[in-house]
Amino acid sequence: MPHWIALTLATGLLTSPAHDSDRQSDFAEAAQEYGIPLSVLLGVSYLESRWDTNAGRPSVTGGYGPMHLVDAAALPAGDHHHGDPRGDAARPLAHTLPRPAVLPEDTLRAAARITGLSSARLKGDPAANIRGGAALLASYQDAPGGSPSDWYGAVARYAGSRGFADEVFATLREGAARRTDDGQLVRLAARSDARPPEHLTGRLTGRSARLAASQAECPQTLACEWMPAAYRRFDKRRDYGNHDRLDRERRIDYIVIHDMEGSYAGVPSMVRNPRYVSWHYTIRSSDGHVAQHVKSRDIAWHAGNWDINSRSIGIEHEGYLARGGAWYTEAMYRSSARLVKYLADRHGLPVDRAHIIGHDNIPGTTPSTVPGMHEDPGPYWDWARYLELMGAPIEPARSGGSVIINPDYATHRPRMTGCSGNRPGRDCKPHGASTVWLHTRPSENAPLVDDIGKRVGQPSTYSVYDHSARASAGQRYAVAESRDEWTAIWYLGRKAWFHNPSSAPTAVPASGPLVTPVKDRVRVYGRAYPEHAAYAGRARYQAHVPLQYVIRRGQTYSLGFTLNGGYHAAGSFNPARHATIKGALRYHQIQLGHRVMFVRADDVRVIR
Known part of the structure; x- marks a missing residue:
């Protein structure tokens, strides 16, 4: 039994006789109005948003509300590949190009045309958003009614991927229950009969598509494509790009999690440019689709540290770390977790934060490179949820002299500044986060600890881009001291304090080896x-x-x-x-x- 289902059973969420919430009723009414099986509508929304409203803010791909209706105009352009992604002083890389701005399908306005509801209402009113998503889903179906399996094709079209539809149907078989970010209880009862038609599962069709799928290194349960990165000489044949091929297997110690600061639609042109950088996989936010670009035995240029590059696999996720508390979709988390678990098993890696690391956890190679190292995927990546999906939830130990950071993502909303669209220094809108702030003393009023390498001669800030004084979910630290509701850890050569009250703990006791x-x-x-x-x-x-x-x-x-x-x-x-x-x-x-x-x-x- 999955860990989260056991938890909901233990707390009575799946068995409680409590009446349905307004959100549950909204789904039921929309499903009835448009002739959609309720389980299908709930399953699609769960994969897109986990039924959350995200306070009316867009996802990383411009999707709004529980049904993730996409406003293409809400997408900014971005490029986070500054610096030297190869990170090899013996062979510096100077070639970088900006990411192109490519817009996805505008499902928000399509839903507005069908329902007659305004775009503003579809964005801001959860009930209207659910109704708009139901109308759009029904527009892809020939006739209303029928069993869930009859809706497989419409579900695939809703997100543009049969892999997404496969994941929706897997969710229907598992069931789900949770309280949303605005306190609504929503339940999806498990349906063992919810199976896609055998002839319409996520298999690619056509000779070229079958060949593309066969070359991708992915678990069989995940629809992937092979989209190869460029490997050819340029600059009068002296230089080449955009990765290094090996004639033998290599040691893998890390899987590195990135966010793209850009759109998936621009990926084909980027990876096929030999003067650009490279990474092994890209995962699309809207449906969790996976593309592989570099074989795992070969070295991609993604981490900014050649030693880490030579021992790692890099996975890019469509998204932006600072979009005002932008949210990532359940579909992307689930595809990514399945891929990472497959790669970790294949290469013998433990599923922990010593081996599954963010780009923001990679060290500089020399003192001069430390300030320019990257910050993604940032404080809004839900590490605890991600580890749980890989079957490695953060669990407390009885003792051991260390702690694992583990704030409750839904309710832990620390101060952040500098989100996209805000003036520098202005607070971001409150949003769940996976990090805790570290202070010089056990007090919220105490200064943040400083990182002499990251911010040379300057104090740490609360910026989403500044992790000088942050610890993230899943990371394990040695305990230095405890005092009242505060815990001190050893951090950058000093004691660093974070608030850890017993009523709402932000860390759990951990065991494991330490060094002194x-x-x-x-x-x-x-x-x-x-x-x-x-x-x-x-x-x-x-x-x-x-x-x-x-x-x-x-x-x-x-x-x-x-x-x-x-x-x-x-x-x-x-x-x-x-x-x-x-x-x-x-x-x-x-x-x-x-x-x-x-x-x-x-x-x-x-x-x-």
């Missing part, structure tokens, strides 16, 4: 590179450059995993001319601040 320095000043690194002797003339030696931070005796930090230093020298279009250097120098990955970093194993002692 064996000398007074231990340097930390952004790359786990091998010692000089390991190169043996096979590649140019990569110097060990410590970052700005030090940790001291008496401090402790959570240990993610241990590895030997390595470096992949990839300066040739021909993979046979690459060299992989493996060293004897051992490193521990630690959770130093918001980002992971590395310490030499000889400099610390492991506390089991």
Whole structure:
């Protein structure tokens, strides 16, 4: 039984005789008006919005309300690929291009034409939004009524994907129940008979489509396509792009979660440009559709740190981190979680935040690169929900000397500033978030802790783009002290306090190995590179450059995993001319601040 269903059973949500909420009645009335099976309408809305209103704010793809009616005019253009996404000092990348602005289908105005309701009402009135979505769904169906399976084609058309329809029908078989963001109880009873017609499941059709699907590395239960990234020479054949191919398998330590700061519609032109950057997969927000661009054995240029690039798989998600508390769809979370779980199992990775990391958790390679490292997917990515979908919910331990950050996403609404459309410094509208703020003392009035590398000579801020003083759900930190309703963790070489009241805890007790320095000043690194002797003339030696931070005796930090230093020298279009250097120098990955970093194993002692 899925964890969330067990929880709702335990709390009585699925069995309570309480009367239906207004939201439940809105779905029932709209389904009856347009001749749609109620379970189908509820299933479509759950995959789009989890039945939430999101306070009338648009999703990352301009969708409004429980039925995610898309206003194409609400989409901004964006480009977050600044800096050097390859992150290899031996081979810097200067080629970046802006993302094109491409608009999706405008379903909001289509629903307005059918119902006669205004666009403003469809955006702001949940009942009208549900009615508009039902009308649009019914317009894709030849005749009203029938069983859920009769509506498979209409459901696929609603989001433009048979993969979306497959996920809706999986939800119908599981059932669902939850309170929405505005307190409405909505229930979808499980239907074991809700199965799509066998001839209309998410299989791609046509010879080219079947070939595209067969080349994608995805679980069988997820509809994927193969959309290959460019791999060819340019600039008088001296340079090439936009990734590095290998003639052998490589070690994978990370799956890196990105948001695109742009639209999925622009992806084909970007990945096929050899002068642009690359990543392994893209996931579309509206329906959870997955496209693969680079094989997992090959190195994509996405992380801004060559060491991490050479040991990671990068997944981009359609979205914007700072759109005033923008929300990501359930369809995207579910597809992404299924893909990540498949990749983690395939490469032997634990499903935890030491291995499943955000782009904002990747360290700079040298002190000069630290300020420009990226911030996505940001504070509004629901890490706890994401881990739960992968079958790895955040669970408390009895003891262990550390904590895992875990605020309740729905009710935890910390102050944020600098959202899109706001003046710099102005507060964002309240919205659920997965992060906690870290203070210098156990008080909300105390200053935030500072990150000497991220904001050089400047104090930390409450900006959505500034994670200098933040810890995110799923991250594990060593406990430094507890006082009343506050907990201190070791963070960037000092104690950092966050509010953790027993009535609404923002962290849970955790167990796991820790490290503590064996000398007074231990340097930390952004790359786990091998010692000089390991190169043996096979590649140019990569110097060990410590970052700005030090940790001291008496401090402790959570240990993610241990590895030997390595470096992949990839300066040739021909993979046979690459060299992989493996060293004897051992490193521990630690959770130093918001980002992971590395310490030499000889400099610390492991506390089991």
